[in-house]
Amino acid sequence: MNRLATSRRRILQGLALGAGAAALGSAFSRQGRAETPHDPRFLIVLSATGGASIVDGPLAVRASESSDARSINCFPDSSVVGFEGTDLRAVRYQAPSLGPIPYAVAADQAEFVRKHRHDMLVVTATTTSVNHALAQRRSVTGNEAWNGRTLQEAVALQHGRNALVPNAHLLAGTSYTERGNDPSLPAACYGESVIDPLLWPLALHGSRGTPAGDRPDLVGRARALRDGRLQAASPFSRAFGGGAALSRWRELRGPAQADYEQADLIKKLMLAPDGDRFALNAHGLAASPDADRVREKFPFYEFDPLDAQAAMAFLLLKHRVSVAVTLGVNFNFVYDPNLPPTGDGLPPDSVKNPPLGFDFSHTSHRAAQALMWQRIYRAADGLIDLLKSEEFAPGESFWSRSLIYVATDFGRTKRRPEGAEEFGSGHDLNNGFVVFSPLVPGGRVLGGVDPATALTYGFDPDSGAPDRHRQTSEREVYAGLLHALGVDTSGSGLPDMRAMRRAG
Amino acid sequence: VSPERTPRARPAALAALGALAGAALALAACSNDDPAKPISLGRPSPAPTTAPTTTPPLVSAKGRVNFKGGRRYADDLARGLAVPRAELCRELSSFDCVDEVHNITLGGVDPYDAAIYRPSRERSVSTVNAVDRIALTACDGRAKRDFGDPDRAAIFGELARTAAAPTRAALVATANHLYAGLLGRDPNADEIDALVTFYGDLAAELGPSAAPARFATLSCYAVATSEEALFY
Numbered sequence: 001m002n003r004l005a006t007s008r009r010r011i012l013q014g015l016a017l018g019a020g021a022a023a024l025g026s027a028f029s030r031q032g033r034a035e036t037p038h039d040p041r042f043l044i045v046l047s048a049t050g051g052a053s054i055v056d057g058p059l060a061v062r063a064s065e066s067s068d069a070r071s072i073n074c075f076p077d078s079s080v081v082g083f084e085g086t087d088l089r090a091v092r093y094q095a096p097s098l099g100p101i102p103y104a105v106a107a108d109q110a111e112f113v114r115k116h117r118h119d120m121l122v123v124t125a126t127t128t129s130v131n132h133a134l135a136q137r138r139s140v141t142g143n144e145a146w147n148g149r150t151l152q153e154a155v156a157l158q159h160g161r162n163a164l165v166p167n168a169h170l171l172a173g174t175s176y177t178e179r180g181n182d183p184s185l186p187a188a189c190y191g192e193s194v195i196d197p198l199l200w201p202l203a204l205h206g207s208r209g210t211p212a213g214d215r216p217d218l219v220g221r222a223r224a225l226r227d228g229r230l231q232a233a234s235p236f237s238r239a240f241g242g243g244a245a246l247s248r249w250r251e252l253r254g255p256a257q258a259d260y261e262q263a264d265l266i267k268k269l270m271l272a273p274d275g276d277r278f279a280l281n282a283h284g285l286a287a288s289p290d291a292d293r294v295r296e297k298f299p300f301y302e303f304d305p306l307d308a309q310a311a312m313a314f315l316l317l318k319h320r321v322s323v324a325v326t327l328g329v330n331f332n333f334v335y336d337p338n339l340p341p342t343g344d345g346l347p348p349d350s351v352k353n354p355p356l357g358f359d360f361s362h363t364s365h366r367a368a369q370a371l372m373w374q375r376i377y378r379a380a381d382g383l384i385d386l387l388k389s390e391e392f393a394p395g396e397s398f399w400s401r402s403l404i405y406v407a408t409d410f411g412r413t414k415r416r417p418e419g420a421e422e423f424g425s426g427h428d429l430n431n432g433f434v435v436f437s438p439l440v441p442g443g444r445v446l447g448g449v450d451p452a453t454a455l456t457y458g459f460d461p462d463s464g465a466p467d468r469h470r471q472t473s474e475r476e477v478y479a480g481l482l483h484a485l486g487v488d489t490s491g492s493g494l495p496d497m498r499a500m501r502r503a504g
Numbered sequence: 505v506s507p508e509r510t511p512r513a514r515p516a517a518l519a520a521l522g523a524l525a526g527a528a529l530a531l532a533a534c535s536n537d538d539p540a541k542p543i544s545l546g547r548p549s550p551a552p553t554t555a556p557t558t559t560p561p562l563v564s565a566k567g568r569v570n571f572k573g574g575r576r577y578a579d580d581l582a583r584g585l586a587v588p589r590a591e592l593c594r595e596l597s598s599f600d601c602v603d604e605v606h607n608i609t610l611g612g613v614d615p616y617d618a619a620i621y622r623p624s625r626e627r628s629v630s631t632v633n634a635v636d637r638i639a640l641t642a643c644d645g646r647a648k649r650d651f652g653d654p655d656r657a658a659i660f661g662e663l664a665r666t667a668a669a670p671t672r673a674a675l676v677a678t679a680n681h682l683y684a685g686l687l688g689r690d691p692n693a694d695e696i697d698a699l700v701t702f703y704g705d706l707a708a709e710l711g712p713s714a715a716p717a718r719f720a721t722l723s724c725y726a727v728a729t730s731e732e733a734l735f736y
Contacts, residue, residue: 164629172608173619179626192628195618199605202595204629206636209596211644212721219640219722221705226726229698235561236732243567246731253632260629279596330619 039393040159040323041401041439041485044313044383045140045152047176047328048376048408050132050358053425054432055414055454056369057109058122058445060089065451070418072454073365073425081110086443088117091370095422098354098371099364102345107370112377116384121440123433123480123500124447124456126471127410130427132359135409136175139433142478146492148181151405151481152324156189158487159323164260167191168322170309176407177326187248191326197312198272198301205266206257209283216261227254269315271301271308290315297382304334304352310379314386317398328407329357329375361412365425369412380404380436403437403485414454430455433477439484441502447472464499569735571627574610578602578638581728584685585646586658593641601641606634635729643724651717659685660720669712675700678720682727699723 053073055061061074081090090109098105113120128143129135140150149157152167160166169177169191179190194200202209207219227250231237240246270288272278273295280286288294294314298307309327316322334353341347352375354360360368387399411431416423432447447459448466458470461480480500482489572580578601582589593601607614609630611623650657654664659681662674670678679699683691691699702723707715727733 172614187626190626192630193608193620193624195608195614195620196605199595199599200630202637203606203609203631203633206633207640210637210640212640212725215718218706218718219636219725221702222722222726225698225702225723226730229701230695230726230730233692233694233698234730234732235692236735237730238561239564240567240569240735241731242563243569245569245571245735246567248627249571249632249731249735252627252629256629257632260633277598279598283596285596332617 039401040163040320041155041403042159042317042322042398043152043155043324043481043485044317044402044404045176045324045326045328046376046380046383046404046406047136047171047174047326048358048372048406049136049171049174049176049329049331050356050372050408051361051410051412051427052358052373052376052406052408052431052434053361053365053369053412054122054124054434054456055449056091056366056412057373058088058090058113058120058434059124059432059449059456060091061449061451061454066454067452071415072452073412073414073416074451074454081113083114083117086117087445087448088113088120088122088443090114091373093366093370095364095367095370097345097364098351098367099360099422101351101354101364103351104345104348105367105371106348107374109373109377112374112381116381116436117443119384119436119438119440119442121435121437121442121500122445122447123435123477124445124449124458124472125432125474125477126456126458127429127431127474130410130429132409133175135427136407137178138474139407139409140176140478141180142476142494143474144181145475145478145494146182146489147184149185150178150180150191151478152191152326153180153182153185153189154482154487154489155324155485157185158485160189163321163323164263164265165192165316165322167324168194168313168316168326170194170197170312170325170327171330173330174328176328191324194309194312197308198278200312201266201269201271204269205261208261208266209280209285213284223253263319263321265319265321268319269312269321271295271311271315288315290318294386297386298379300336300352303337305330305332306334306353306375306379310383314383314390317387317402318390327379329353329372331356331359358408361425363424365412365416365423366421376406380406384436400438403435403439403481405481406434406436408433411456430471432456435481435484435500437484439502440500446499459499461495461497461499569731571611571631571735573623574602574607574612574634577610577635577734580733581639581642581686584728585642585724586685587642587645587649591645593638593645595637601634601638606630606638609634635734636725639725639728640721643728644721646724647717647720650720659724660716663716663720666716669707670703670716672700675703678723682724686724686727687730687732699726702726 060080062077062080063069063074064077066072066074079092090113092108095105141148156166166188171177172195177191207213207216212219267286268288271291273287274280294311295301298311301308301311306329313325313327316325333355336350339347339350354368358372387402388397390398392398411428412425413428446464447457449456457468458472459466476495476497479494480497484501578592582592595601595605599605613623614620646659650660651664654661657664662677663670676696679691679696683689703719706719710718
């Protein structure tokens with residue numbers, strides 16, 4: 001970051017320390033040190049688990065451009081859509097099956113890219129691991145670029161001062177949501193796992209919706225009894241109360257629990273509708289006032305984890321409960337149970353996620369990539385629309401201060417059997433990342449792709465000019481994202497990636 | 505040792521404390537209804553031959569304890585309240601609180617659906633809330649059973665069997681049942697007094713007809729979510 005910006009931030013830090021210390025509802029004020037309390041920016045890590053190939057999406061190569069068109073992964077010219085004023089591209093793809101799965105794939109990225117291209121940036125990169133777990137982790141730590149701190153943790157530290165759950169991990173079972181290695185952060189910066197967004201809100205209140213929930217005041221008195229006289233008289237508490245575990249427990253169930261309950265998160269975040277499956281009203285609960293429009297945007301929330309995650313991600317950001325949310329696809333097969341199979345194969349639109357997500361490309365590269373890119377774009381589209389519709393401040397939407405980082409493990413191998421339309425691919429370090437945000441220079445490709453090989457090349461970190469002799473590292477991408485999000489990286493040694501920030 | 509100072513446990517005593525913590529404290533407290541009295545490490549106390557001396561309570565130097573985790577806690581709670589494990593707690597009357605809803609936040613794993621193979625070491629406010637919800641639901645379930653069929657009551661029989669306001673003896677008996685079931689020991693005098701006082705406060709506000717059942721649920725909740733019930 002430039003020196004002027006850093007100085008201004010430090011001044012703001014100093015000015016705000018007094019006021020910030022008094023802020024209630026802060027996870028940090030309860031649990032650790034304070035950080036810069038200026039207006040937050042929001043990070044959405046949208047994980048394209050399994051390896052989203054950039055040349056099957058916004059950097060697709062037309063066959064007419066390549067000197068080796070029959071052997072590299074490029075498309076018929078008619079399948080690649082371009083957009084005036086940008087190097088971004090989109091793929092239209094149809095296939096009679098998804099490899100061995102009898103499911104006709106029809107994907108069209110063009111409408112989405114056309115709609116959001118002005119906030120869409122592609123950053124080419126060459127990463128350092130073709131192991132899924134390692135690569136996922138490195139895509140959010142910049143290959144341990146800043147003491148092993150994840151992007152989400154860095155944003156939580158910078159902007160999460162007034163957030164109750166600064167860093168929400170809605171995606172489980174991947175290394176995008178593993179805890180980082182930096183032990184110096186306040187506990188609240190490390191991610192909170194949200195396994196089922198439909199039921200998780202129940203864990204945000206200690207009594208509402210339980211049989212005793214009609215009298216929270218009496219529950220409060222019972223807590224006071226427990227934490228007061230009973231605890232003082234307990235030989236166990238007296239013997240072990242000075243230890244770390246019980247000290248931490250007392251922090252959590254004291255004012256921190258009260259903050260959660262007073263914030264009424266059990267209602268604000270209740271995505272599920274009242275009904276037979278979720279008997280909310282019968283238990284004194286109700287759906288969020290935002291639930292209808294959120295469910296309308298992500299209508300498959302009941303069976304598709306990505307829709308449920310995206311819906312919850314929006315609610316978490318809208319209510320400023322979180323400043324970093326991580327969602328994405330996983331390796332499980334997701335199928336619409338409301339569309340029973342027919343004799344002609346699986347019905348249209350029934351397969352939401354193939355087994356292994358993007359990694360189904362091992363079996364059926366193009367169909368898997370087409371289906372999965374469409375899936376990622378659809379989730380991003382819903383989130384962008386909702387965030388644009390939500391006012392953060394007069395004349396300013398939540399989207400104006402949000403960034404969606406489409407994290408992925410790695411790219412895919414670029415070659416195919418000569419002339420093959422159906423083929424499998426392996427893992428490849430060479431790739432790129434997609435970012436959506438008004439905070440980045442939209443409509444741009446930083447770097448480029450060599451049509452002869454389908455390999456990407458890098459760019460000048462300052463000007464953004466393409467550089468065929470340079471490769472962008474994970475560390476540089478990590479730094480560029482943090483700087484776009486206004487994170488103070490002073491002392492980190494991270495490079496300045498001016499090209500990834502929108503001017504002005 | 506000055507009674508004004510809190511002594512630090514010696515290494516040998518600490519080793520014994522660590523190994524025997526739960527059982528030892530429970531046994532110690534059985535004959536220890538005065539919080540000012542010393543805590544035994546499980547050895548039977550010899551009959552006093554001289555005037556009793558007062559020794560301040562032991563304090564662990566490191567205070568290392570572990571959270572029980574959801575399933576162990578639920579098993580203990582079900583056993584302590586004599587409620588079938590499957591009926592202990594269901595969110596929205598449908599979803600098992602421990603196995604389905606709060607499993608991960610309570611330190612569980614979910615290898616098949618969520619690909620979570622290792623329990624989280626971090627506790628959060630959602631853990632606190634989950635524990636509260638489980639205990640409130642389980643305790644309410646026990647209270648409803650006992651008040652619905654006092655003759656077969658497991659915990660709250662003395663409260664349920666009287667139409668009038670419960671006597672102190674009934675409240676003490678309730679405290680004894682709660683501590684025996686949930687913590688494996690008897691309550692000491694201060695714990696009994698605290699519960700009796702709590703009942704008085706509730707009765708003053710709710711009246712003698714509503715107070716006993718509410719007291720049953722909330723006193724049970726207070727004990728069932730105590731540190732002693734949640735950590736080992």
